Amino acid sequence: MFTRVRDWLDERFHWADLIGPLKKKTVPVHKLSYWYFLGGITLFLFGIQVCTGILLLLYYRPGANEAFESVQYIMTRVQFGWLVRSIHSWAANLMILTAFAHMFSVVFLRAYRKPRELTWLSGMVLLFLALGFGFSGYLLPWNTLAFFATKVGTEITGQVPLIGRHLMVFLRGGEDVTGATLTRFFGFHVAVLPGLTTLFVLIHLALVQYFGISVPPGVEARWKASPGEARQMNFFPNFFLRELMAWYIALGVLGALAAILPWELGAKADPFAPAPAGIRPEWYFMFMFQTLKKIPAKVWFVDGEVIGILVFGAAGLVWMLLPFFDKAGGGRGRKFIMGAGVFALTYIIAMTFYGYLAK
Amino acid sequence: MDTWRNSGISNAHFLLLALLLFGGQAFAQAQNTCLDCHGALDPPLQVTEQQFTSDIHAQKGLTCASCHGGDPTKADMEAMSKAAKFRGKIERKDVPELCGRCHSDAAFMRQYNPSLRTDQLSQYKTSVHGKLFAKGDTKVAVCIDCHGVHGLRPASDTRSKVHPLNIAETCARCHADAAYMKGYSIPTDQFAKYSSSVHHDALAMRGDLSAPTCSTCHGNHGAAPPGVDTVQNVCSKCHVFQDQMFEKSTHKAAFQAAGLPGCVVCHSNHDITHPTDAKLGSGPEAVCMQCHTPGDICDQQRAAMLSGLKRLDDAVKGADKVLSVAESSGMEVSQARLDQDQARDALTKARVTIHSFKTELVDQDIQEGLKLAAKNLQAGQAALAERDYRRKGLGFALIFILMTVLGLSLYIRQLERQAPKS
Numbered sequence: 091m092f093t094r095v096r097d098w099l100d101e102r103f104h105w106a107d108l109i110g111p112l113k114k115k116t117v118p119v120h121k122l123s124y125w126y127f128l129g130g131i132t133l134f135l136f137g138i139q140v141c142t143g144i145l146l147l148l149y150y151r152p153g154a155n156e157a158f159e160s161v162q163y164i165m166t167r168v169q170f171g172w173l174v175r176s177i178h179s180w181a182a183n184l185m186i187l188t189a190f191a192h193m194f195s196v197v198f199l200r201a202y203r204k205p206r207e208l209t210w211l212s213g214m215v216l217l218f219l220a221l222g223f224g225f226s227g228y229l230l231p232w233n234t235l236a237f238f239a240t241k242v243g244t245e246i247t248g249q250v251p252l253i254g255r256h257l258m259v260f261l262r263g264g265e266d267v268t269g270a271t272l273t274r275f276f277g278f279h280v281a282v283l284p285g286l287t288t289l290f291v292l293i294h295l296a297l298v299q300y301f302g303i304s305v306p307p308g309v310e311a312r313w314k315a316s317p318g319e320a321r322q323m324n325f326f327p328n329f330f331l332r333e334l335m336a337w338y339i340a341l342g343v344l345g346a347l348a349a350i351l352p353w354e355l356g357a358k359a360d361p362f363a364p365a366p367a368g369i370r371p372e373w374y375f376m377f378m379f380q381t382l383k384k385i386p387a388k389v390w391f392v393d394g395e396v397i398g399i400l401v402f403g404a405a406g407l408v409w410m411l412l413p414f415f416d417k418a419g420g421g422r423g424r425k426f427i428m429g430a431g432v433f434a435l436t437y438i439i440a441m442t443f444y445g446y447l448a449k
Numbered sequence: 450m451d452t453w454r455n456s457g458i459s460n461a462h463f464l465l466l467a468l469l470l471f472g473g474q475a476f477a478q479a480q481n482t483c484l485d486c487h488g489a490l491d492p493p494l495q496v497t498e499q500q501f502t503s504d505i506h507a508q509k510g511l512t513c514a515s516c517h518g519g520d521p522t523k524a525d526m527e528a529m530s531k532a533a534k535f536r537g538k539i540e541r542k543d544v545p546e547l548c549g550r551c552h553s554d555a556a557f558m559r560q561y562n563p564s565l566r567t568d569q570l571s572q573y574k575t576s577v578h579g580k581l582f583a584k585g586d587t588k589v590a591v592c593i594d595c596h597g598v599h600g601l602r603p604a605s606d607t608r609s610k611v612h613p614l615n616i617a618e619t620c621a622r623c624h625a626d627a628a629y630m631k632g633y634s635i636p637t638d639q640f641a642k643y644s645s646s647v648h649h650d651a652l653a654m655r656g657d658l659s660a661p662t663c664s665t666c667h668g669n670h671g672a673a674p675p676g677v678d679t680v681q682n683v684c685s686k687c688h689v690f691q692d693q694m695f696e697k698s699t700h701k702a703a704f705q706a707a708g709l710p711g712c713v714v715c716h717s718n719h720d721i722t723h724p725t726d727a728k729l730g731s732g733p734e735a736v737c738m739q740c741h742t743p744g745d746i747c748d749q750q751r752a753a754m755l756s757g758l759k760r761l762d763d764a765v766k767g768a769d770k771v772l773s774v775a776e777s778s779g780m781e782v783s784q785a786r787l788d789q790d791q792a793r794d795a796l797t798k799a800r801v802t803i804h805s806f807k808t809e810l811v812d813q814d815i816q817e818g819l820k821l822a823a824k825n826l827q828a829g830q831a832a833l834a835e836r837d838y839r840r841k842g843l844g845f846a847l848i849f850i851l852m853t854v855l856g857l858s859l860y861i862r863q864l865e866r867q868a869p870k871s
Binding site: 162165166172173327328331332334335338339341342345346349350351352353354355357 | 780781783784839840842843846847850851853854858860861864865
């Protein structure tokens with residue numbers, strides 16, 4: 091049966107030619123090969139997000155008067171609704187975690203270097219899109235914490251010089267966070283961002299396929315010196331089956347988290363109530379939030395928040411252009427990138443913990 | 450000055466400009482010469498600028514002369530001359546009538562505050578203070594003792610001595626002073642008792658301005674202790690349902706016949722503490738058995754009501770506990786949590802119905818509360834069962850995943866044994 095279908099496809103689309111490159115695709119084998127799994131796990135979690143997101147769409151109703159109740163309905167009345175929603179929320183967080191881990195592994199293994207600059211850039215765009223998913227999705231249950239965190243988050247956007255206010259009004263759909271913001275965020279979350287993400291995932295995968303998988307410079311040098319040591323593994327089925335094992339383990343972790351720690355719903359947002367104490371963004375925005383909190387209100391004559399946003403903007407831009415520094419500065423460029431990587435990782439971890447531990 | 454003259458600005462223009470620049474306050478000060486001297490004098494003749502300007506009367510445009518006579522526009526002793534109708538210090542015996550001159554004049558008061566009552570003086574005359582005052586006792590409170598003088602603020606101002614938060618302290622200045630109250634044959638522990646009461650707690654600690662203070666029960670200008678027969682009317686101003694229940698009860702007639710002061714018999718007056726179910730019991734806090742005989746029909750009904758309350762209280766707490774466990778396990782039980790409020794309301798209602806002293810009425814509320822608590826308990830237990838079901842499901846899923854991972858691992862090993870890596 092399978093052979094007949096394959097023959098049918100081959101006859102019409104030259105299927106064998108299409109999947110030929112994939113059959114030839116290999117993965118380098120060395121002691122750091124396990125870092126290669128992170129990209130695949132992130133992709134798997136994105137797939138989980140798409141599937142659970144579609145299921146949630148069957149019952150979710152965007153709107154200030156319905157959103158919270160519909161999520162409550164999903165959590166309590168819909169068969170396995172709790173599981174779908176909890177997996178969607180946990181997978182979102184794990185996806186951002188693995189995306190960050192994937193990005194830092196690329197930095198430290200120097201996988202971004204020529205000719206893979208565009209692969210890095212497309213990956214960075216994907217990370218920003220994932221953060222956009224997190225920010226827009228956080229508001230959708232319309233609970234107190236999400237409402238006020240979105241209020242604070244969009245307020246920070248309003249501090250961006252020149253375009254900040256327009257950006258804030260655009261994001262909020264008005265001057266304040268209201269039902270209009272919810273509808274807008276819903277649109278971004280289920281239409282704009284998935285479309286863009288799918289496009290960039292395809293570009294990213296095509297680039298990975300085109301350039302092949304990078305070998306860390308140290309291993310590459312050793313293999314050049316003694317070609318006999320170089321080892322490769324077929325992507326299909328050897329690496330793919332290993333990736334499948336990793337996906338299964340990720341699925342197990344997701345299931346355990348959903349069953350033992352179902353994602354909280356909280357209390358319905360009340361725009362007229364005072365902001366509760368301890369308003370915090372999602373963990374992946376915490377390092378930025380904590381930094382902005384700690385910057386003095388005025389630095390010389392400029393607003394502290396504006397300086398913070400400008401610094402983060404500049405740092406983000408430099409980070410995106412990281413591969414181009416490797417070439418430009420030679421050895422110094424490499425040292426700068428490694429230093430920036432270590433600093434960024436330490437800073438993000440330290441400020442995130444500080445944000446959660448600080449009163 | 451030469452330059453101004455040359456530029457055509459006359460002295461009159463200059464004066465007008467100066468007046469405009471320095472504003473109305475400087476102008477008013479120039480008109481009230483009293484403060485020039487009394488601001489510098491020592492107490493009791495001292496009246497500072499700050500006291501005067503913070504006084505509601507001064508703010509409404511009245512001056513020292515409004516009460517003390519004289520002419521504050523004149524300087525030195527001329528201001529306090531007989532020709533200027535200077536009255537000088539107001540004698541204590543004249544204070545109520547002096548204040549009443551304006552405050553009892555509805556037409557006059559309407560100019561300043563149309564909603565302010567104008568019966569304070571007539572009410573005062575019906576009060577214990579006013580009656581003793583009329584008999585020549587000048588130790589009793591007159592207007593200025595409670596409201597202050599020079600620097601008097603409206604009752605709505607939290608700094609006023611008659612603001613609800615400050616009234617008890619104001620009354621206590623005399624009523625808690627045993628030496629001052631000597632000769633009046635009334636206790637002086639009211640403030641100490643009130644300070645330990647649930648009412649004081651609500652007012653002073655929680656800032657609930659609707660909670661009672663001295664004047665709420667005794668009246669303010671017509672202050673008098675509520676009589677034995679009318680105590681219930683005082684309490685019922687706030688405790689409406691308790692009053693309705695008590696009206697229907699057999700205790701109403703019995704207390705009246707025995708000359709007992711209604712609510713006070715069980716709850717006391719100034720030191721009313723938060724009532725607990727123990728009041729229905731037989732321990733030290735119990736009140737029923739102070740009059741009733743153990744084993745009589747009333748004692749049996751008391752025991753039945755107490756047991757009903759305990760059952761409902763236990764049921765509500767039990768449901769709360771299960772719901773808390775379910776909630777901390779991440780289960781969504783917010784609706785049951787909300788419904789628990791209804792069960793708690795039923796318990797409160799049953800406690801109010803106790804004042805009817807009718808077991809069948811109390812039992813109705815208890816049964817209603819028990820039904821609600823049972824429903825919520827069931828919701829909590831269902832949530833816990835669902836939690837266990839999920840965990841079992843997770844166990845099976847994890848076993849399946851583990852077996853698949855193991856299978857894949859074995860398959861990869863077999864695959865690579867057949868065709869080793871390049």
